[in-house]
Amino acid sequence: MKHARYYETFDGDILAGIGNSPISPTRDFHIHDHYEIFLFLGGSVNGFVDQYSYPLERGDVLLFNNHEIHKIINRSPEPYKRLTIHFKAPLVYPFCTATTNLLACFQNRQPGENNLARMEEPLLSEYTDLSSRLIAALERKQYGSEVLALTYLIQLLVLVNELYSRSRAAVPSTISSHIQSAMSYIDNHLHMNLSLDHIAGELGLDKYYLSHLFKQQTGGTIYRYVLLKKIALSKQLLSAGNSVSDTCYLSGFNDYANFIRTFKNITGIPPGKYGK
Numbered sequence: 001m002k003h004a005r006y007y008e009t010f011d012g013d014i015l016a017g018i019g020n021s022p023i024s025p026t027r028d029f030h031i032h033d034h035y036e037i038f039l040f041l042g043g044s045v046n047g048f049v050d051q052y053s054y055p056l057e058r059g060d061v062l063l064f065n066n067h068e069i070h071k072i073i074n075r076s077p078e079p080y081k082r083l084t085i086h087f088k089a090p091l092v093y094p095f096c097t098a099t100t101n102l103l104a105c106f107q108n109r110q111p112g113e114n115n116l117a118r119m120e121e122p123l124l125s126e127y128t129d130l131s132s133r134l135i136a137a138l139e140r141k142q143y144g145s146e147v148l149a150l151t152y153l154i155q156l157l158v159l160v161n162e163l164y165s166r167s168r169a170a171v172p173s174t175i176s177s178h179i180q181s182a183m184s185y186i187d188n189h190l191h192m193n194l195s196l197d198h199i200a201g202e203l204g205l206d207k208y209y210l211s212h213l214f215k216q217q218t219g220g221t222i223y224r225y226v227l228l229k230k231i232a233l234s235k236q237l238l239s240a241g242n243s244v245s246d247t248c249y250l251s252g253f254n255d256y257a258n259f260i261r262t263f264k265n266i267t268g269i270p271p272g273k274y275g276k
Contacts, residue, residue, distance in 0.1 A: 013091040014149055016135045020081045024072045029220045029228050033235075033267070034088045035106050036064040037160060038072070039119070039127065043080025046073040048218055050112025051183040052173040059119040061160065065106040067236060068115070069228045073219040083131055087153055095154055102157040105164040111232075117163050130156050178203070179217050182210060186226055190233050191252045194226045231266050234259070238275035247271065 018041075029048075038047065040056040047054045047062045049070040054060070064070045066089070074080055092102050101107075109115075119127060134152035137145045175183075181203055186194055199222065200207035214222050234251040238244070245256065248271075253259035263271045 012138075012146075013088045014134070014138060014153055015086040016084065016131060016138060018081070018083050018131075018135070020079050022074055022077055022079045024074070029069050029071050029218075029224050031067065031069050031228055031232055031235075031266075032086075033066045034086050035066065035103070036070075037085040037156070038062040038064065039083040039131075041081040041083060043074070043078060043082075044076045045080050046075060046174060047116070048073055049115045051175060051180055051187075052112055052115070053175050053218065054116055055174060057118070059121075059124050061117050061119055061163065063106055063115050063160070063164070065111075067232045068111050069225065069232065071218075071220065083128065085131065085134070085153070085156065091150070092154070092157065100158075100161075102154065102161065105161045114164070117160075117167055119163060123159070123163065127156065127159060130159070175217055176213065178205065178210070179214055182214065182222070183225070186222075186229055189252075190230055191250060193252060193254060196222055227262065228266065231263060234263060234271065235267070235274065238271055241275075244271045244275065247275075 038061065040047070040058065040060045040062070042058055045056050047056050047060070047070070049062065049064060049068050053073070054062075055075075056062075062070075072080075072082075089103060089106075096102050130152055134149055134156065137149040137152060173180075182199055185199060185202055192198075196207050196211055200210045203210070211222060214220075214225075218225070230251045230253065234247045234253075237247040237250055242250065244260075248254070248256050248259040251259075253262070260270060263274070267274060
């Protein structure tokens with residue numbers, strides 16, 4: 001069976017563009033090693049990140065760091081418009097100072113919390129104008145275009161950090177208490193072998209009901225969610241200096257060969273190389 005790949009790669013350090021289609025380029029839950037700014041411009045979608053799912057309105061901004069599972073769920077067959085910016089964090093490190101951490105809005109919070117902010121006019125107009133200049137610079141491939149693209153990205157990060165420092169949208173999640181309980185249990189027991197039967201049994205729920213409810217509210221499966229949560233944990237363990245074998249067991253894989261294969265399939269590189 002051919003396995004789908006859930007990592008996104010791109011040449012260079014920055015990727016930006018405007019999309020207007022009914023289907024997301026990455027349809028299922030996914031994580032990636034770069035950071036993402038997602039600006040919603042129109043349609044009828046939910047933005048899912050970790051344990052939360054938000055109905056989005058024009059001007060809503062969602063941030064995803066390199067440990068957060070996320071996806072966009074289109075609630076209709078119609079296209080939805082979005083402006084996305086992906087960038088690799090090391091590119092920005094030299095421009096962070098003691099008083100201006102350009103990555104603060106991605107890093108200084110718990111995973112899956114405070115991801116959403118709302119951009120009103122004229123800030124929305126300023127953001128889209130800067131983004132258009134960024135996209136144009138990335139497409140030109142002329143002398144100085146990569147420098148211009150970097151300056152636009154830095155300006156956008158200043159703008160976004162200012163937005164998140166003063167206003168985070170208090171939008172209630174559409175995830176029910178049963179599914180939040182399942183996700184919390186998964187988060188706290190990633191070192192275990194988490195089957196649907198096991199999770200449902202611990203929560204006192206029928207496994208078919210739990211599976212249906214999870215799919216209905218998130219658009220994905222518990223199996224994929226658990227798998228990506230384990231991969232996110234293993235990435236953190238490897239980054240902290242743990243060996244591949246220790247990481248395998250600490251993140252609940254138990255089968256070393258399966259861990260190597262799954263990690264590479266989802267991230268695009270073997271865990272040993274990732275750790276280095």
